[in-house]
Amino acid sequence: MGPVLIFVFVAVAVVFGIYWTYKQKQKRRAGLATFATQYQLQYSQTDPYGLLRGSAFHLFREGDGQGIENVLSGTWQGVPVREADYWYYTESTDSKGNRTKSYHYFSVCLAEMGATMPYVGVSKENMFTRLADHVGLRDIDFESDQFNREFNVKSPDREFAFKLIDARMIQWLLTTGGTFGFELDGTTLLVYCKRRKPAELVPLMGTAKAFHDHVPKLVWTEYGQGANATTAAAAPPPPAPPAPAAPPAPTQPS
Template sequence: MEAVLFLLIGAGFVAALVVGVWLQRKRHARFREWAAVIGWTYEEVDRSLIDLSRAQPFGVGSNRAATEVLRGTFDSRAAMSFTYAWTTGSGKSRSTHHAHIVALALPTYLPTVEVTPEGLGAKLAKLVGARDLQFESEAFNQAYRVAASDERVGHAILHPRLMERLLQGDALGNAWRIDGTWILSWSVGATDLDRLGSRLQLLAAVVRAIPRHVWLDHGYDPAPTPTL
């Protein structure tokens, strides 16, 4: 009887493994087709992306991986999307986490500005010393936590017009960060193609809203004067 039970358990495990592999292959095929339609490229794995940033959700845990990598252009900028995975804990407390990363390339390096929805995570960050920048819009202060490596730049980028944009329904609840030569956003879970377009649009709106003087201060002119 025990032998039969072990055989059944083993057969169930093998069946689950086969189904899992089939579903993953089907998902990869869907991503390739999606990329081909819009002129992007697709790679199943790219280990170089695990070091894209040192800030959340990067830089913690072990067994870090970047999979389901989509690359192309959006709003005339290099763009990419991928699933970032990492593990925490050990033994029975071991957990695997996933985040969908969406990013647009910037034309020059900018100081870090991180905007995250207010909530438990933001409040915990404040307790360990993270400074939450405050703005004239109380609605914005209640909706978001803002941290910046250069507070002057943070206030310049998050001007009233951009704050108003970030209070619109498609922007609320999204976390994003200007991080060196990228602006990226992250959300819990694996890549969601249905949300990719709207998240790219939000990042592009933020980039377009950055004042010219901020770009100029960091060596880039978004509208150079034509030479005769």
């Protein structure tokens, strides 16, 4: 194959890749818009809330660059929520100095809790979390050996972690099978998992609602906001996003 044919082949492949990525983005946006209509949520292709700005969530600080798009907002079974596509990338350089980016994609749901709480992170236990225990904040162990084997819990406030993750919460978390990760900080709960199709987002939203419902009454009493604390009432719904503008040109693959 001559150099001209190679160039043409590469050019066609690049153009096809760009077109395929564009069509996939359009298909996902259409699916999310349909999901939003079906569940009486609002949809924005961009992030009108600045969800990454000043966030203390560890997931939102992963990698060398991050981004959020396709934001759903509204109320899910009485709890104010915002669901979005989140991604981050890591950069690496090979022996020849060539730089590459590796992307990681998630579906995330942020739920307003109606209480101001210390940071707690709950994720599936694995080799990397065990290694992290030796170089950072150590995992907190609970009375359930099964739970300790399956989950990694971190918090600078161990006393609060024990209040939050009581026997009832432990039993419920075990039923999730480690499919979802959780971070709680201030008034917001973050629930995340690998990127899901629009039609598969109900379990993610439902898991955020279920975590909210399994927070012990003691926590609502001690950390809740105002008279609604004992009933776990959520904060006011997030403001409606501004009128949708023309979407920016894609800057990363989906």
